[in-house]
Amino acid sequence: MADPTSLEADADDFIKRAQHFENAKDFDLAVFYYAEAVQAWLNARNAGSTNPDILTLARSYTKRAEELVEKRDAAGSAVKVPQQNVEVERAKCLLNEALEADEQDNTVDALNLYSQAIEVLLKVRNETNDREFREKVERLARQALERAEALKSAVKSPPLSKASCTRTSSHRSRSGEGGNYTRNELRVLRKTSTINGREYLPFLDVIDSHERFAFAQPFMDQHGLIALSSKQRSSFVKWVRPSDFLNNPTMIITVSCFPIRQTCVTDCSFVASMAVAAQYERRFKKRLITNIIYPQKKNGEPVYNPCGKYMVKLHLNGVPRKIIIDDRLPMGYHDELLCSFSTNKNELWVSLLEKAYMKVMGGYDFPGSNSNIDLHALTGWIPERISIKSSGTNEFDADREFRRLEKRFHRGHCLVTVATGLLTPEVEQRSGLVPTHAYALLDMRQVDQTRLLLLKNPWSRTRWKGNFSDLDTEHWTPEMQRKLDYDLNSARYVDNGVFWIDYKSLLYFFDVFYINWNPELFPYTTCVHSEWSASEGPRKDVYSFANNPQYTLEVQAKSQAPVWVLLTRHITNKNDFAHNNEFIGLVVYKDIQSRKVYHPNDPVPLKDSVRINSPHCLIQLVQEPGNVTYTLVVSQYEKNVTIQYTLRAYSTAPMRFSPIIDPYTVTKTMNGEWKGETAAGCQNYANFHNNPTFELVWPNNEADNQVLVEVRGPRDFAIGFTWDVVSLTNSSPLNTARSLSTGNYRRGYTMLEVAGLSGGRYKVTVATFEPLQEGPFILSVKSTRPLTLSRLQ
Structure with a gap:
């Protein structure tokens, strides 16, 4: 919970800042900090504050902010920094890095930086x-x-010249070694480091915390x-x-959601x-934005870099990169x-964070x-998608989801956005909502029997027009x-894209909750x-999981424990x-008897996810004690291409994953055919032999x-064999059975896995369930030791 x-x-603190900027005639920042102070007081009240003066203070400073809004136009536009000041700041940046290198006894780098x-x-x-x-300057x-x-x-030798400096001025290519990765994992992570033709290497704290950010000339991205988008080009x-x-x-004046404004880039989500x-x-004092932007002060706060270089840490393709x-901005x-951009003049983090992701x-x-x-x-x-619209494979429980999300949201367990689907022009005009658009969820409340959500349109304008909108005088008693803590009259004067909407209306007009x-x-x-x-394996895995990647997850729970598994392509x-x-998709089985799963529905899966065309697929389990x-089992629908993926398990109980x-070590394969008298049917028929x-x-x-x-045949045939x-x-021998079979005949694919067998000769008879079913098949035999396979008839 928030404190x-x-x-x-x-x-x-915000009030002090607001008063400082008001005295300095910077009304933009004064209004911003007054608004932030009001929001902080309201959040404190929601978090359980017993201060009886909170609402009085909030209303008083809301009024002061409204008075200053009228004066903002007189504040004048910003004047750009003189070029000589920019160059001095760049020199200071070089000096700071020189001092850092000096303190670390990195004499060569320090000399080069001092010289620059x-x-x-x-x-x-x-x-x-x-x-x-x-x-x-002197x-x-x-x-x-x-x-x-x-x-x-x-040093005995002269300092290196700028051209021979050991620290490069751009992002160096570096093989992603380290960690406890296997060779195969390193190969996969290297392969998927190249995204849209550019390499984005894993972020390594030990190395990347010493990235160079100071340069004599403004930094230019080597890429x-x-x-630009077509809409940008038309106005560029x-x-x-x-x-x-x-x-x-x-870089950051104050971390806040309210100054963020989307413009012509179609990245509302x-x-x-x-x-x-x-x-x-802002609410829970946990760094989510400020810890991913570099350079930073020693306290971890990101700073403006007059040299123009920034590094952003994003979670991409399995690891932070x-x-x-x-x-440079358009x-x-x-x-x-x-x-x-941020509507706070001079604040950069919104534009630069977006630029990194767009790159x-x-x-x-x-x-x-x-x-x-x-x-x-x-x-x-961890991403979870909850479809609001019920379907054959999804039944949305509105009451359960609201209670779950409200509880978790206020405890700081999750981040939530919502999104609309397609809307007709008439509905769009009537509702004030934007079709196929993401909205940030800022608050959730239940007041008596009314459930409400506070949303923000990324445009910072265009609000909801229905129940509990600023146009609604009936419900806003x-x-x-x-x-x-809502003032209807004040809300009507400022459209910042933030609005309350009742839960019933949200369920009607919106399509999905996105929860992380x-x-x-x-x-x-x-x-x-x-x-x-x-x-590896057939295009469709409807009949066989034999070639699907499979993993064992052993969980030892002393009490009830959630177990979540996330597949990321x-x-x-x-x-x-x-x-x-x-x-x-992911398919999960519990305590199966065999070494691995070969038939998708035998045994019956504990969980079988819908195959989705999203990079993320989440399975959520609750394990009882024990x-x-x-x-x-990793699954694809109509496998067409090689995929790289990350499979990650989360639990509150200890677990082993492998x-x-x-x-x-040995595989033998032979093609065969049922034709004429060899299409004799199963053992129920006299000519089985x-x-x-x-x-x-x-x-x-x-x-x-x-x-x-293993035997693979036509999907229309139920097939089996005897051993x-x-x-x-x-x-x-460890296994004394003289005769075995695959049991039930299965469509398209069947198998038998046996251990503890003596050396010697064995006979395999392959059949369809019904006689006179003619067609080809493939017999595959895999063994732990060398063997021979031949056709008898």
Whole structure:
């Protein structure tokens, strides 16, 4: 739960800041901080504060903010930073990194950085006519020179030139070694590091925390400028850096959802994701936004970099990855940014975070996404999709979901967005809602019998027009306004895209909840990164799971424990992301008797997910006390391409997770055919012995041979086979059965796996259930030891 005392302290701090900016005639920031203080007081009240003055304070400063809104136009527009000031700030950045290298006894790097800083400062000194400013610059240059001269005496060889510096000015290519990854996992992670033709390596704290951000010249991304969307191109004038249009560029003024505004980039789900993450960080004091943007101060707070280089950590293709960007942003005809931005003047984090994600996604011409995907990329939190509209495979329990989400939301366990589906123009106009659009969920309340949700449109405008909108005088009674700390009159004057909507209306007009769960709810987690080749197994796995990746998950629960399993398919190009033609799913079995699962419905699965064309598929289980072994099967619908994936398990109980690996070292395959008299039918028919028969020979005297025999035939045929001993070389085999069969005849595929067998000769007779069913089949025999396979008839 949020701490009311901490939230009240935030409010007091915001009031001080608001008053400071009001005195400085910066009415934009003053209004912002007054509004943030009011929100902090209301959050404190919701969190259980007993302060009797909270509502009075909130109303008083709301009124003050409204008064300042009228004065904002008189504040004037920002003046860009003089170029000489920009260059001095760049030199300071170089000096800071030089000092850091100096403290770490990295003399070569320190000398190179001091030299670059001196070069920039001397250039500024020679170009300025301001005597006081020139003296300030000379002092800085002299200090840097003195330290550089002192360092030179500590090294025998002269400092490296800029061209031979060991620290490069751009993002270096580096193989992702380290961790406890297997060779196969490293291969998979390397392969999916290349996304849309650019490499995004895993983020390694030890190395990447020392990324270089200071340069003598403004940093330019080696990948070039990001592709613009057609809508951006129609209004585009130029690329600008923050110092070109802001007088005091700042990374983050205060983390808040309210200043975030989407413009012409079609990424509402990502902007909504930034909004709920910012709201969470503000409310629960857990860094979700501020911990993924670099450079940072020593306290972890991201800072504006006058050199123009930034690094963003995003969760992509199974691991956190580093995204390097410069600070160039698209500007339009009317000096407006053609990307999402913060309405707080000088604040940059919204635009730069969006730019990093758009770079990975192939450009600002974003094909669209959903907040499950985007929030997972931002935070790594576990994505769950809940369809509101009931269907044959989904029954939505409105009461249960509201109670569950309200409880979890206020405890800080999850982030939530909602999305509309297709709406007719008439419904769109009447409701005020945008079709196929994501909205951030900022609050959930139940007042008496009325359930309400507070939503934010990423556009920061265009609100709901129905029940509990600012147009509704019937439901907004004075008592309801008091209980929700809502002022109907004030709301009518400002359309910031934030609105209350009743739960019943939301269920009618919206299609889906996107929930991302805090992984810290689960003390135990484990994962594997792997690949499933398109050549392994049939295109459809309706009849056989023999070639599907399978895993064993053993959970030891002393009390009831949730067990969640997330399958994430890696995506490496925009077209795949846009069209999502690959459908994935998970099938879970509990305490099966066999080594692995071969038949999808035998045994009956505990959980069988719908095959979905989303990168994420989540299975949620609740385990009762005791030890349980789950078998997890990765599935695809109509497998067309090789996929790379991450399978991650979460639980509140200890667990062991491992792939199921075939023990077989030898494989023999023969093609056969049922035709004429060899299409003799099953053992119920007198001519069963006329069916195709094969001999299998182990030329050894061992007592523990193991074999897997598989037959694949036409899907219209129910097929099976018998296994009979002809002769044995060991008189004491572990398995003494003389005759075995596949049991029930199955369509398209059947198998028999047997262990503890003696060396010797065995006969396999392959049949269809009904006679006179003619067609081809494939017999495959896998063994732990060398064998021969031949046709008898």
